[in-house]
Each structure stands twice: as C-alpha cells, then as structure tokens.
Amino acid sequence: MAEGQFSVRNQNVLFRNRFIVKHKPYRVSLTSDYICWEQETRTDLRTVLPWEEVISLSPCDCDISARHVKCQYCQYNPDQCRTGLGEQVPLQARAVKLYYAERCGKYKWRLATVTFHPQKGFVVRELLGAAKKVLQGLNRPHRLLIFINPYGGKKAALQIFEKKVAPLLQLAGIDIEVIVTQYANHARNMIQEIDIEHFDGVVCVGGDGMFSELLNGLLVRTQKKAGVNYNLPSSSLVTPLICLGVIPAGSTDAVTYCTTGINDPVTSTLLIIMGAKLSIDICSIHHDKYLLQYATSFLSYGYFGDTLVDSEKHRWMGPKRYDYSGCKKFLQGQLYEGEIKLAVTSVVDSQNDKDRCRAGCKVCTTVTRTGIDSGAEGIKQDSGKDPKYLKVRGKFIAINVATMTCRCAMTKDGISPTAHLGNGCTDVILVTKCSRLNFLRYLFRTAFHNANPVV
C-alpha cells in the first residue's frame, strides 16, 4: 500500500465518487490496478491499494459512529460474507466495507478494514459492482481442497483452521472442501484418488511432515499421469499444474518459515487468498532403483536424521521432543563411515552473501526461466558438459542436505542461510568426525548464527 505519491487522474478510472471515511469527506476511485481513497481537503492523505491486496468488498450497515456494534452484514454469517464478491448486493445496504491485507512488520500480514459511507445511497451498488468485475479478473484461487492434521504440532490445527483460516477464506468467497486426516498417510492416499482437477489448489493445515505427505502424493500422481518412470533417478520431474499451500500448525514449520519468512497462519492464509506463488526445489531419494520419497527443505543422515526418528517416540512432549532427542543423540556421539559422491555443476561460494532468498528472488526466477531440470540429465543439459564428481570418504557425524534455508524457531537464519528456494541446486553440509566441543560449537552457530556455521 502506498500513501502520497500517486495520481489517479492519469489512470483509467472505473468508478469515482464521494464517501465519508472516519467522519471525513473522501473521494474513492477504482482503476483496473488500484483502489484509492483520498481526503477531499487534503490530497496528501491518500491511500493507494493494489487489487492484489484486496480481500473483499462487502455491503455494510454499521452505524458511522458505532465502534463496536457490528451490523447484520459484518456479523459472522457465511451467506452474507459471500456477498463479498458482490453476487447479491442488497438494496438496503448503506455502506461498503473494504477488507484488505496489510503488512505489519517485515514478513507478517494482517487483515485491515475501512468503511466507505456514501454521500448518496445508490453508489453502494455501483462501487460493489465495479469491484466485483476487477476481483473476478484476478488470478486467485476460487476452490481449495484443505487437509487438516489434528495430530501434528501442539494438536491445534483444527482450532487454527476454525478461528483463523476459515473466516478469511469465507470473506474472500473461496469455496472449500475440508478433509480432517484420520491416520498417517491419509492425505497422501486421498490426493492420489480425489479428482483434484476441480480445485485451484491443495492446502494443508499442519507441519513439514504433512506438507511432505501431500507433496509426495501429488508428485507421484503427476508422474503416473504423465507416464514418467519415477523410480529412475535420471527421470525428469513433471511439475504438477495445481499449487500446494501450507498453513503452519506443526512443530518446526520450516517450509512455511522459508517461504513466507514467518510461521503465522493468518499471513499464510492471506498470501493464499492473494494468489502468491513460488517454485521450490525438490529432491528425490532412491534405493535399489526404487523411489523412496520426494523431499524438500531438509534431508539428513546421521545426527539430525537420528534425532528426528527418535523424536517420533516422544511426540507427547510436543515441539520440545526435538530438544530432548537432540541432547540424547549428542551424548551418544554416533559416527557413520562411508563415501559420498556428489555431482557438482559449478562451485559458488555464497556463504558470505548478505542477500536472502525470498519470493521474487532474482537467482531463482532466472533459473526457472532457463528451465533447469531435475535429475542427472538435467545437470548435463544445463552445463553443456558432464558434471564434475566430488568424492568424500571418511567418518561423519551428520550428512545434511538443505534445499532451502530451513529456518525455524530452533535456528533463526536456518541450517543453510544462503540456500535458495528454487535455483535447481541443493546445499550439502558434511559434518565430519570432530570433538564433541567442536560439534557443539557447530550446533550453537547453526542455532544462533553469531558466526558462519559452515567452517
């Protein structure tokens, strides 16, 4: 939202009229790009809101002086909320309420409202009608399939959905079909059976495990449909046409942290309503010519992998289980011996980069446009020559693969702070045999990032 530096006079105006906003006379203008309200006597008091940030415009009867009493339209009532897209605008409505997404802080979004009371009654229908036309032309989801995991995190997914997510989706006029999962892998199985073509997106209310379930179900379904032998490590991944969204209700919520910058259910819901999209890198894990799993965010063999497995036995502790299992595995000091072979396309020392990857990142958008593909063949095609192979042999404490920064409450900058969300590469972090003190140092640096953890 911009204030001040904008002139609606030069734009193609779809609607303009006088309204009262907070007891002051305002001029409200609609163009194909913006909705703008400016005080008539003080043109420096102007708010210009791009349509992308508009959630809905609804009829309203709230008394101009009443602060806390809500009119019949503004009270929670799904049928009346539906008129947000102006389908049946009641003649008697006396005002228009604009709901929009407003940034508060670096990453957080919240719902804000402003009420326009017309100086002449009939303009309410005109304003709602003009807004409806623009909103319908936006590239946004209209129907969503939502999976809720009542078992993950602090077991609060259902409450989060009912209190924070559903009212916003209703306000935006989005149709939803909700499935509450009954067992592990329920969502993965369902997504392979349901006719998802009727939906504009699939969303889960849960954590990284739940997101991974849906991702795997969706990717396997897409590969099968495209006739791709996904068990072959060299097969190119066919990207699903439908978008996958996540509303955080898990323990670590690293995927949400990395993609939105914060784990806030309201922020994620508003971004889904606004149609925000980005591409992320996916790894495939194979064994004996079979696909074991597709993975994103974090993949670990050794210390972190063992911690995750052990933490599942202590789920009753909630998110604290990671700290408990992490301490236990640290004290056990397990080492793994082996050889790692990496295909390296180019060596980029990005460890000291100040820029962090986020939506619209230049590196990721350039790579997406040039069409880097997954799999060994993709690597060959892009570099135009065979990749270099790097072999490392020895004893390891942990072998970590991060396809994104893996930010979460336990590590504020992430396990690999300079990783990109969708540049076609993954960061490999090898923690070789070292003293307990040095390993502890590495863990502290990863958690607090007061120094480069990768040394």
Ligand SMILES: Nc1ncnc2c1ncn2[C@@H]1O[C@H](COP(=O)(O)OP(=O)(O)OP(=O)(O)O)[C@@H](O)[C@H]1O
């Ligand atoms: N109804 C259910 N009962 C038991 N397990 C379930 C159910 N629904 C989903 N699951 C499983 O619960 C696992 C964990 O869920 P989720 O990722 O939402 O929470 P979390 O593990 O606490 O969070 P995070 O992965 O962010 O640390 C998932 O891998 C999923 O397979």
